[in-house]
Amino acid sequence: MWRLGKGKDGNKGKNMKRIIAIVCLAIAITANAIAQQAKDVTNNTSNMKSFKSTAWLLPQPVLIIGTYDKEGNPNAMNAAWGGQWDMNEIIISLGSHQTTDNLAVNPEFTVAFATAETMVASDYVGIVSGRNTPDKMEKTGWTIEKAPNVNAPIFKEFPMTLECRVKQKIDESETGYYLVAEIVNILCDEKYLAEDGKPDVEKMGLITFDPVHHAYIQLGKTVGKAFSDGKQLK
Numbered sequence: 001m002w003r004l005g006k007g008k009d010g011n012k013g014k015n016m017k018r019i020i021a022i023v024c025l026a027i028a029i030t031a032n033a034i035a036q037q038a039k040d041v042t043n044n045t046s047n048m049k050s051f052k053s054t055a056w057l058l059p060q061p062v063l064i065i066g067t068y069d070k071e072g073n074p075n076a077m078n079a080a081w082g083g084q085w086d087m088n089e090i091i092i093s094l095g096s097h098q099t100t101d102n103l104a105v106n107p108e109f110t111v112a113f114a115t116a117e118t119m120v121a122s123d124y125v126g127i128v129s130g131r132n133t134p135d136k137m138e139k140t141g142w143t144i145e146k147a148p149n150v151n152a153p154i155f156k157e158f159p160m161t162l163e164c165r166v167k168q169k170i171d172e173s174e175t176g177y178y179l180v181a182e183i184v185n186i187l188c189d190e191k192y193l194a195e196d197g198k199p200d201v202e203k204m205g206l207i208t209f210d211p212v213h214h215a216y217i218q219l220g221k222t223v224g225k226a227f228s229d230g231k232q233l234k
């Protein structure tokens with residue numbers, strides 16, 4: 001690699017020309033990038049507005065993660081950055097929280113799906129930490145029981161809950177990690193079962209997190225059949 005200031009005197013002229021060429025190239029690349037960005041932001045032809053890259057994957061879930069601390073006290077937190085990872089596995093992007101401390105001593109937890117009815121307390125557990133609020137769970141008013149298959153609490157007000165066990169922590173540091181967990185079992189309140197005996201998602205009043213306006217939006221009606229309606233166009 002050619003480095004500035006390392007050539008002999010006789011090479012000074014050559015090096016100066018190289019510097020001028022590199023500076024010109026850098027100016028040309030920058031000008032092109034600025035022009036391209038301006039074109040993207042005001043893309044009038046397609047009536048599309050551009051926004052800089054951010055965490056706007058839609059829709060995002062409202063996951064309530066239930067854990068026990070080392071004394072067996074229950075805790076809950078809200079997580080939107082999570083999803084299905086494999087057939088029996090989920091992934092959650094986890095920061096440094098009371099929940100993280102709890103999982104370090106007891107690697108089992110529950111994931112409940114928040115609803116319009118549980119929304120206020122679900123938001124509350126996402127803005128207050130068990131690290132400095134000992135009565136956090138009392139404030140929610142939720143009915144708490146031990147999950148049948150994992151050492152973690154379930155909150156009875158939620159229609160459906162996954163019982164999970166930590167399988168892997170990816171990129172672990174003091175700021176958190178990506179948590180991969182096995183789904184050990186799925187619990188569904190019988191009130192929310194459909195005629196076929198499976199969970200009726202439409203009945204549950206589930207909410208999603210809107211990262212654009214920091215809002216919670218309730219899911220609506222079933223509008224079609226997956227892996228099926230598309231066949232009309234085959």
Ligand SMILES: Cc1cc2nc3c(=O)[nH]c(=O)nc-3n(C[C@H](O)[C@H](O)[C@H](O)COP(=O)(O)O)c2cc1C
Pocket residue numbers: 075076077078079080081082093094095096097098099100123125126127128129130131209
């Ligand atoms: C809508 C919403 C989404 C959130 N998503 C995440 C998330 O995906 N990952 C995360 O680590 N924290 C997330 N948080 C922040 C935690 O829920 C929050 O820091 C909480 O107070 C942690 O509680 P704890 O310290 O008692 O465990 C979210 C909070 C809200 C309100």
